Amino acid sequence: MNIVLIGSGNVATVLGKKIQIAGHDILQVAGRNEAACAALSTVLKCSFTINWNFINQQADLYIIAVADTALEHIHAQINLGKKIVVHTAGSVSKEVLHKVSKNYGVLYPVQSLHKEKEVLPEIPFLVDGNSNDTIALLKDFAETISDKVRVAADEPRKKIHLAAVLVNNFTNHLYALTEDFCKNEQLDFKILLPLIEETAERIKLYSPADVQTGPAVRGDETTINMQLGLLQQYPPLIKLYELFSESIRSMHKNKNPG
Amino acid sequence: MNIVLIGSGNVATVLGKKIQIAGHDILQVAGRNEAACAALSTVLKCSFTINWNFINQQADLYIIAVADTALEHIHAQINLGKKIVVHTAGSVSKEVLHKVSKNYGVLYPVQSLHKEKEVLPEIPFLVDGNSNDTIALLKDFAETISDKVRVAADEPRKKIHLAAVLVNNFTNHLYALTEDFCKNEQLDFKILLPLIEETAERIKLYSPADVQTGPAVRGDETTINMQLGLLQQYPPLIKLYELFSESIRSMHKNKNPG
Numbered sequence: 001m002n003i004v005l006i007g008s009g010n011v012a013t014v015l016g017k018k019i020q021i022a023g024h025d026i027l028q029v030a031g032r033n034e035a036a037c038a039a040l041s042t043v044l045k046c047s048f049t050i051n052w053n054f055i056n057q058q059a060d061l062y063i064i065a066v067a068d069t070a071l072e073h074i075h076a077q078i079n080l081g082k083k084i085v086v087h088t089a090g091s092v093s094k095e096v097l098h099k100v101s102k103n104y105g106v107l108y109p110v111q112s113l114h115k116e117k118e119v120l121p122e123i124p125f126l127v128d129g130n131s132n133d134t135i136a137l138l139k140d141f142a143e144t145i146s147d148k149v150r151v152a153a154d155e156p157r158k159k160i161h162l163a164a165v166l167v168n169n170f171t172n173h174l175y176a177l178t179e180d181f182c183k184n185e186q187l188d189f190k191i192l193l194p195l196i197e198e199t200a201e202r203i204k205l206y207s208p209a210d211v212q213t214g215p216a217v218r219g220d221e222t223t224i225n226m227q228l229g230l231l232q233q234y235p236p237l238i239k240l241y242e243l244f245s246e247s248i249r250s251m252h253k254n255k256n257p258g
Numbered sequence: 259m260n261i262v263l264i265g266s267g268n269v270a271t272v273l274g275k276k277i278q279i280a281g282h283d284i285l286q287v288a289g290r291n292e293a294a295c296a297a298l299s300t301v302l303k304c305s306f307t308i309n310w311n312f313i314n315q316q317a318d319l320y321i322i323a324v325a326d327t328a329l330e331h332i333h334a335q336i337n338l339g340k341k342i343v344v345h346t347a348g349s350v351s352k353e354v355l356h357k358v359s360k361n362y363g364v365l366y367p368v369q370s371l372h373k374e375k376e377v378l379p380e381i382p383f384l385v386d387g388n389s390n391d392t393i394a395l396l397k398d399f400a401e402t403i404s405d406k407v408r409v410a411a412d413e414p415r416k417k418i419h420l421a422a423v424l425v426n427n428f429t430n431h432l433y434a435l436t437e438d439f440c441k442n443e444q445l446d447f448k449i450l451l452p453l454i455e456e457t458a459e460r461i462k463l464y465s466p467a468d469v470q471t472g473p474a475v476r477g478d479e480t481t482i483n484m485q486l487g488l489l490q491q492y493p494p495l496i497k498l499y500e501l502f503s504e505s506i507r508s509m510h511k512n513k514n515p516g
Contacts, residue, residue, distance in 0.1 A: 068478065091481050111453050112471060117460065122452040148449060159443050160450075162485045166436045166495070167450050168457045169472030170502045171429050176466040176509065178424045185417050191406060192418075192425050193462055194380040195369050199426045200458035202375065204451055208434040213370060214427030220326065223349050227420045236505040237424070243501060244428045247494040251434065 001141060004028045004056050005044075006078070007065035008036035011088050013115035015065060016044045018123065022145045028056040031066075052077050060084065061141065063107060068092050075099035084134060086127075090161025093154045094128050105129030105138050108157055112168050124148035126157050177237055184233070209251065216248035259399060262286045262314050263302075264336070265323035266294035269346050271373035273323060274302050276381065280403045286314040289324075310335050318342065319399065321365060326350050333357035342392060344385075348419025351412045352386050363387030363396050366415055370426050382406035384415050435495055442491070467509065474506035 001024045005012045008031040016026055029048040031037040041048035049055065055062075055078065062085040064074060071092050078100055085101040087094070090108050097104035106128040111121055125142040127149060129135035135151055142149040152160065175196065182189035202211055215223035224245055231238045259282045263270045266289040274284055287306040289295040299306035307313065313320075313336065320343040322332060329350050336358055343359040345352070348366050355362035364386040369379055383400040385407060387393035393409055400407040410418065433454065440447035460469055473481040482503055489496045 068481070091484060110449055112456055112460075112469075114460070114469060117463070121456040121459075124449045124452055126449075148452070150446065150449060156443070156445060158484070159439075159488055160445055162488050163436050163440055163445065163447070163450055164453055165472050165485065166432055166439075166499075167454050169470070169474065169506070170498070171432055171454070171457050172461075172466050172470055173502055173506050173509070174424055174429055174432075175461055176470060177505065178421050179466055180509075181417075181424075182421055185414070187414060187418055187421065188408065189421075191368050191382045191384075191408060192421055194382055194406070195422055196425050196429070196458050196461065198370055198379045199429050200454050201379075202370075202372070203430075203433055203454065205375070208430050208437055211370075211372060212427070212430055212434060214423050216427065223326070226349060226416070227423065230417055230420050236501075236508065239501055240428070240498075240505070241424075243494075243497055244431055247435065247498070248427070248431050250494065251431070251438075 001025070001060040002027050002058060004030060004059040004062045005040075005065065006030045006055070006062060008033055008040045008048075009065065009067075010113045010115045011065035011109065012063075013040055013043065014113040014117075014120060014123075015063065015088070015109065016040065018120060018145045020044060021120075024144070027059050030055050055080075057083075061086070062101075063088065064097075071096050084137065086129075086138065090164065091158050094130060095154075098130070103130065103134050105134050106154075106157065107138060107142060108152075108161070110160060110164060122146070122148070124150070126150055126152040126160060128153055128157065174240070177234070177240070181231075181234055181237065212248065212252060214248070216245040217252050219249070259283070259318040260285050260316060262288060262317040262320045263298075263323065264288045264313070264320060266291055266298045266306075267323065267325075268371045268373045269323035269367065270321075271298055271301065272371040272375075272378060272381075273321065273346070273367065274298065276378060276403045278302060279378075282402070285317050288313050313338075315341075319344070320359075321346065322355075329354050342395065344387075344396065348422065349416050352388060353412075356388070361388065361392050363392050364412075364415065365396060365400060366410075366419070368418060368422060380404070380406070382408070384408050384410040384418060386411055386415065432498070435492070435498070439489075439492055439495065470506065470510060472506070474503040475510050477507070 003026050005016050026044045026046045029037050029041045034050050037048040065088045068089050080101040082102045084103045086105045086107040094106045108126040110124040123146050125146050127138040127142050179189045261284050284302045284304045287295050287299045292308050295306040323346045326347050338359040340360045342361045344363045344365040352364045366384040368382040381404050383404050385396040385400050437447045
């Protein structure tokens, strides 16, 4: 398919690369940030524009990968008639595009995308559209770049986006707090990397609740109190430690008597 | 080296396999649980005993991999003279062994070990001993089964164990709460697996604080409030969501103005 990418950030860059690898043609990058558009057009070997009036009209699919706040106003700037237009946001309704085109939908990558990363991750997609034809076309397109594609309306997509915040943003912040703790205590955070990888890897095989370990699930109050003592200088970690321990106990109280 | 394993659970099993792969000889498994000792001795093709009086006296190294609570009493049951004896616990002082032998120490695997898992993970080790000779011997031994070995006394080892609880036990519980949420909302938790893997993988390349994304670091109160609304039926997730969002804002307030 012939594609125009609207946006020049992390999502536009990574999707653009994936789409080209799958054999599609990126005709143009369009956006507000001239330097970023120029850089991305160099990577993708295509033209670019920073003027909405000059958006190439020959594409089969227009992918709008801009900030959620910019999406709310996009209908005042771009009209693409009957062209198929999608946005890539987890928590924004597809209806934000209903004045942009008669045929619109969503192509939401369930992944954390960073343009600096050279190795492109596997990207599951949730697709949606305002008609069955659009949904079918977007599903077929997504399946050319991913083998994990599901159709999901606005509400379930928002919930998956929330779940992604929990397992990605919050997990990453736990890593960041732990790295800070290690730095302050002169410990080598990197010694934890194999454990962090194993924790993520094993839930491909096991349900996480079935492989829960640690002092809280054992009811080991001695270790819990000792560890809380070590966190005295780290108030956010104390609160998280208490909340996690309470929640682990509560989830497992009927499974692990004693 | 010739080794006796005392214990027959997850740690004894995985360490036993790793130690054999490195070319050492496991002479015997000793423990309280006859069925588990018999099973492990079959896996390791060695003898076993459930009688402390029959512990093989010919080994170079005795590895005690039992529960923390059992470690506290081990000195009343086992005396190994001058043999080198270690325990494998993150949060127990090496001094718990000072009545067991004149030469003692710690061999702490910084990893989550599950005997059911066929693929053995990479295991960093923290080693300690009551003399420089013992430390040197244990470091050399650990380096035959791992290329990540550090010497660490009781206090830094306890802190690394705490850090491991944060990135392993708490992260795993976040996964478990998210899986429950997905089940209740009829969403496919497995669509999150590539994202979970990417979140863990990328911190090999980047400091986690540098790759923080999500509504909290963007200051996107609209999405935060919408997502809190979706969590109304999940009190532990509401509290964690609020605490993480507050902590993310606090860590990044000086880095991301606006």
